[in-house]
Amino acid sequence: MRILLVSIFLLVKGISGIPLLKSLSYSNPNLMQLRDEVSQNIERWRNHKPIFLKWRKYRIRKGDNFFKVMAKTNLNHETIASVNRLASYWDLKPGDVWIIPNMRGIARYGKKADLAKTFRTSIASIFPVPGQKGLYFIPGMRFEKLERKFLSGQAFIRPVSGRLSSNYGIRKDPFTKKSEFHRGIDIACPLGSKVKAAASGRVIFTGWKSGYGYTVILEHSAGYRTLYGHLKKILVKKGQKVKQGNVIALSGKSGKATGPHLHFEVLRKGRRIKPHFVG
Numbered sequence: 001m002r003i004l005l006v007s008i009f010l011l012v013k014g015i016s017g018i019p020l021l022k023s024l025s026y027s028n029p030n031l032m033q034l035r036d037e038v039s040q041n042i043e044r045w046r047n048h049k050p051i052f053l054k055w056r057k058y059r060i061r062k063g064d065n066f067f068k069v070m071a072k073t074n075l076n077h078e079t080i081a082s083v084n085r086l087a088s089y090w091d092l093k094p095g096d097v098w099i100i101p102n103m104r105g106i107a108r109y110g111k112k113a114d115l116a117k118t119f120r121t122s123i124a125s126i127f128p129v130p131g132q133k134g135l136y137f138i139p140g141m142r143f144e145k146l147e148r149k150f151l152s153g154q155a156f157i158r159p160v161s162g163r164l165s166s167n168y169g170i171r172k173d174p175f176t177k178k179s180e181f182h183r184g185i186d187i188a189c190p191l192g193s194k195v196k197a198a199a200s201g202r203v204i205f206t207g208w209k210s211g212y213g214y215t216v217i218l219e220h221s222a223g224y225r226t227l228y229g230h231l232k233k234i235l236v237k238k239g240q241k242v243k244q245g246n247v248i249a250l251s252g253k254s255g256k257a258t259g260p261h262l263h264f265e266v267l268r269k270g271r272r273i274k275p276h277f278v279g
């Protein structure tokens, strides 16, 4: 039954025909083969020769982390993060299946012709990412500095100083005592503490939000948003541009809050992710 479910899952994902990289051990000849292919393709790309793109898949094991997979496969941050549409370097859990190309590059959604124009390359050198409709792999390309910063959490500063009173992830709901998914982090701080923009951006929401109380949402580049909840006073207007560190509100305990704190969320393309900060 389990095998059946797994194969249905892979079929749905459209990666059933891709060979599985069984382990990241250097004694695995398939891993060494992959590492060689990556080096050869990089060399070919540098010499303006066509590359031979192949895909493998790898099932994340307990103890694996992003950097381990990256280093062992001879790839770089953006290759693994973008083909697998990861929100951050911490976006993995055992059992996740990642796809691994044998060339460095980045994946982007769009039309082939538009992507070719954007990246000043030929349509023939843009490849569909298996299992992801509309996602294409552009060999040899790298993320812009800003996108790398977001991915590593280096783009955000702490919006308020204080103690982390509740982390992102599964926790006991302070009201119902039932397990729930905490979609952000809570930073305990005295009522009226200055809440700062975690990164530069534009205000896209101010007002009351059910559960969150008085809330501000900022939009940043690269599809990122930050949310600030349980506020006492909002000091910005919708549409306003803010710089990182600008005071946007005063903290409070409005909405569903047991005590004074800031509830802070990071969203990437609509998906909530675990917040990480500089330092």
Ligand SMILES: [Zn+2]
Pocket: 166, 182, 184, 185, 186, 262, 263, 264
């Ligand atoms: Zn919270």
